[in-house]
Amino acid sequence: MHNKIENILAQLNSVLLGKEQQTQLALVCLLADGHLLIEDLPGMGKTTLASMLAKTLGLDYQRVQFTSDMLPADILGVSIFDSAKQQFRFHQGPIFSQVLLADEINRASPKTQSALLEAMEEKQISVDGNTYPLPSPFFVIATQNPTDQAGTFPLPESQLDRFMMRIELGFPARDAEMAMLKSANSALNINAVIDLSALQEMQQAVKKVATNDALLHYILSLVDESRYSGMAMSPLSPRCSKTILQASKAMAFINQRSYVIPEDVQAVFSAVTEHRLQGINYEKQGNGVLSNALLKRVDPLNL
């Protein structure tokens, strides 16, 4: 099983050069059954990473380019009167796929953004009083531009909270960019490394990763510090502590360990919490400021 993980990571890294940490986090997010938000300037490889993830994991995906005039029906689907059968028929929108690639999600109006809320949490949608289940697994991989760019609607906190992780790619290293330019004509022969059953197997294995009280105390101390130290504008919720645990388990799994250690928590902590801690104001501070401060204030060695 771990061979496959290495293969997945190798394939991802062969396309997205020099971004091992980000690809690892992205994989962790999907293994932990969470939605992923990738944020950066245009042209940094956000969409590449998102589409590659879907392809590598052998999932069928649909890509939606979000715009400001988009309506919820454009994503969810629409009921159209079928004159032959004399009734309305529901035409499924792009959301009915295993991976929804929501490109530039913050260009859509809040109304459209909120259409994703139910889908992401309940894995189902309701249209015209009918509820339709979404395929399983269901992931949303969204990309967004920094909110200070023109024509953006910042994601509200409730929407941000639906994403397990938010990662930033950042500029590549000089060597990596050089390598990228040399192989400019790469024909992107991306194959599915695993199939759906293997992915589900892995997700089950992640759930079985063990934790003990010492580790849970560490997570709780981190969460407490965000609540009672007065540092963070929006403290971490219980849902967030659950999410931290899930992500840490997936990280432990990727690191080939059957139990979680504080290092796993630290590895995922920034990606999981920073967007929740900063809330809607997150562009105003540098990346990872609050979460790293929290990590520095809470010692894993709790005597």
Place this chain on the structure above:
Amino acid sequence: MKAYLNRLNLTLIIVTYSVIVIVLLPQLSSYIVFIGITCAAWRIGHFIGRVALLSPLLLGLFAVAMSALTVSIIYSQGLFTLLLHLVFLGFSLKFLELRTRRDVYFFINTGFILTALFFIFNTSIGSALIASLLLLLLLATLLSLHVQQLYKKAFIKLLFKSCLISLPLASLLFVVIPRLPSLWKMPLQKQATTGLSDSVSPGGIAKLSRSSALAFRATFKDKVVPENERYWRAMTLDNFDGTTWSQSDQKKQQESLAKRGAGLSFYPTQKGNKVEYELIIEPHYNYWVPVLDYALTPSGLVSLSDYSLRSEQPIVTRKAFSIEQMDSVNTKKLTPVQIRQLTQLPTLNSAVENPQTEQWITDNLRKGHSKEQILRLLLARFSMHFTYTLKPPLLGKSQVDDFLFTTQAGFCVHYASSYLYVARRLGFPARMVTGYLGGEWQASEGFFTVRQYDAHAWVEIWSDGGWQRVDPTSFVAPERVESGLEASLTNSNEFLADELFSLQKWQSVELLNALRVRLAQMDYLWARYVVNFDNGKQLRLLQYWLAKFPWLNITYTVFLLMAAIFSALLLMIFKPWQRKKIALEDKLYLSLQSHFTQQGYPRQMGQSISDYCALLSVQKPSSAALLGNFAQRYNAIKYQPSLSETERKKMLRQLQLLIKQLIKI
């Protein structure tokens, strides 16, 4: 961790500081009070946001300069005053630089020391109340540092509750802690503002008579001396220079010997009635102890040949003495030297200075009156023509003449002085005695209070082989001897004219009088049982308690009690039962950390063991494998829930082996 001060802290600190300045005001020189007020003003300015605090460097320089200035100014006033001023200076400057909790701890501890110093100067129950208020303020400040979130009511409740809880311990410590001898000498510069001075010129006692300040209190054991016998003797004056009565050199020499402990001692050799009483004397910064005739010498005091007592140390705090007295003493014949001193007059050779008196004496002698008769005639003159007043007209150069023939008004010193002059002129050995007369009876508590307005001067004449007391003033206004100064003044406005607010003045208002009496009683009890709780009394109390347990030894008991109290305090502070047990793997990890911290690679807060070991591996590449193993095993022991006990023990052993190797690096 730096904790900053909030508004409540600062308000309390400023209030505390101001109260301490006000309370210590009488003891401080004006320049240091000025510094104190400047500091307070600066701080308040900072509090309302007008000025910045001084930088530490500037403040340090300022402190050094101020200390030097203080030393140079106060140095001549003795070590103790210097100490007080320096402590106060430090207190004031600390007040200026309060920023963190640690500063406030310093501030409060200094405040406690200053409160203790305040007790050296003031021992009355009123000042004890003031000091309690001060302590309460200091404790409130301390408390406000630790409970930031409490509301006013809860805060005050907690404050009083904790004070009440610690009260029994404080009382126990008061009883048990040994009294150390004083480490410094008390300042003697304090001028004898109240009390008798060692020289008297008519006019000197008038001021004293008006002060209702307490002089001393007396408790009689069983028999009370009748009022007309209550002449409290303090000093005898036997030298007259025409205007002033003072002690002769002979007398001074005797007294200076007595102050060094070489005075006489009288012991009960005489049969007769013995009267015992206890004196509690207010500080008068002098050596005399007022006693009735004829006091035996108690321990700690010495006697002079004139039956007065002297303390070896000046009385600077409230002191209690137990006195025994006899009704009569054996007397020795006067020596020629003594007779010469006791009949000394400045105008013995030329009688020009008081010609009228000379004339009057000669006339009477010519009429065939005996010397004793002439003295009696003088007293008769007093009772017929003379008036008693606290505001006598000024006397000219011929004092005796002026008083006897011109003004004919005065108070005790005038009468005593002129009577003495005539007696000595006639050849009787005579001397002036100063002290106190009478006293006010506090019925419910059974003691006399003698106040400064009871100060008195009378005459002793040597005749029939003994000293006879003559009180010329009593011939003028007999009421004065019977019922105190108050009754003898016909013009009541004169009495206590200076003290508008003295409770003494309102004796006719029943409620106020009751209040006054009650206050006096409380102050007396305070002085008797608290202020004068010295080593002797402590020993007696402990012996009394321990008599019930004969197998207990006082020293060991005190020692054990103190040890118990302090160990309880230590336990309360360190709370060993709350200490967590540290697991073996954590101990090993800690020892690894301390080892590499010494080498200059401390672990950062929040850094995980893997990161730390990775960091160390960069520094010590040769032991990277060991470090990696250590981190991995530690994590497995600490975080792997499925670890079996045998595996766990095995891993711990490996961890121990690893640490042994690592520590050698």
